Amino acid sequence: MIDVDAVTVDRGGVRVLEDLSLTVPDGEFLILAGANGAGKTTLVRTFNGLITPESGTVRVNGTPVETDPLAARRAVGMVFQHPRDQIVATTVAADVAFGPENLGLDRETIDERVDDALAAVGLADRRNARVDELSGGQRQRLAIAGALAMKPSHLVLDEPFTGLDAAARRSVRSRLEKLHDEGTSVVVVTHDSRSVLGLADRIVVLDDGTIAADAAATGGLAQTVALPENTFERGRPDDPE
Numbered sequence: 544m545i546d547v548d549a550v551t552v553d554r555g556g557v558r559v560l561e562d563l564s565l566t567v568p569d570g571e572f573l574i575l576a577g578a579n580g581a582g583k584t585t586l587v588r589t590f591n592g593l594i595t596p597e598s599g600t601v602r603v604n605g606t607p608v609e610t611d612p613l614a615a616r617r618a619v620g621m622v623f624q625h626p627r628d629q630i631v632a633t634t635v636a637a638d639v640a641f642g643p644e645n646l647g648l649d650r651e652t653i654d655e656r657v658d659d660a661l662a663a664v665g666l667a668d669r670r671n672a673r674v675d676e677l678s679g680g681q682r683q684r685l686a687i688a689g690a691l692a693m694k695p696s697h698l699v700l701d702e703p704f705t706g707l708d709a710a711a712r713r714s715v716r717s718r719l720e721k722l723h724d725e726g727t728s729v730v731v732v733t734h735d736s737r738s739v740l741g742l743a744d745r746i747v748v749l750d751d752g753t754i755a756a757d758a759a760a761t762g763g764l765a766q767t768v769a770l771p772e773n774t775f776e777r778g779r780p781d782d783p784e
């Protein structure tokens with residue numbers, strides 16, 4: 544469980560999150576929506592200590608992130624906005640192995656984790672491919688595999704559909720659905736919730752550093768909560784499945 548309690552964050556002298564509280568239970572698929580600059584990325588970066596709040600506490604599985612940032616980083620897998628920034632090796636398998644290698648695991652366990660993570664994102668057949676041979680969607684899935692190989696209880700993806708064509712979006716979306724079905728908690732940060740709305744248990748909308756809406760993502764969200772006017776302004780409707 545991720546438990547954000549009364550968190551305030553300033554960035555460059557500006558208040559970006561204001562006394563914000565949010566709990567993400569294990570196994571939940573949460574959409575974190577809101578217009579550009581609402582504070583979504585800042586919020587998720589507090590989940591594993593990449594950003595330390597001015598006040599308030601973030602706990603991951605009961606432990607404050609600042610007490611044990613390494614445990615938080617293992618428990619919360621993070622896939623950033625630009626997957627290219629996360630790719631560290633030349634081949635697909637070596638890239639996914641990087642995280643587990645840093646945990647000091649033995650070779651057999653590392654290979655097992657690499658195989659499992661690549662299978663989970665549908666890249667098992669590209670194990671030995673060079674990363675630069677992959678398409679945009681495959682790179683995004685590789686970044687997800689890298690996070691999964693750390694066996695996180697929560698997977699956080701920041702704008703995972705940016706720059707992907709319709710086929711790649713569908714492919715990433717279906718992988719997220721499968722991971723959620725298998726019990727991983729998934730948090731998707733997006734200003735275009737339509738790409739994942741059908742998969743989510745809940746949607747939280749940030750507006751200017753506070754929670755503007757928090758609702759179950761079922762039964763026609765638009766009818767159940769009043770979303771800020773600009774929530775979807777930059778979004779494109781997803782292609783029909």
Ligand SMILES: Nc1ncnc2c1ncn2[C@@H]1O[C@H](COP(=O)(O)OP(=O)(O)OP(=O)(O)O)[C@@H](O)[C@H]1O
Pocket residue numbers: 554555556557559577578579580581582583584585586734
């Ligand atoms: N390092 C920083 N220095 C100064 N201001 C920052 C910094 N990081 C973020 N901000 C500001 O904090 C606000 C929230 O940024 P954040 O990236 O969390 O928003 P977001 O909702 O994720 O939006 P986006 O979709 O544009 O990334 C923005 O106004 C941004 O300009």
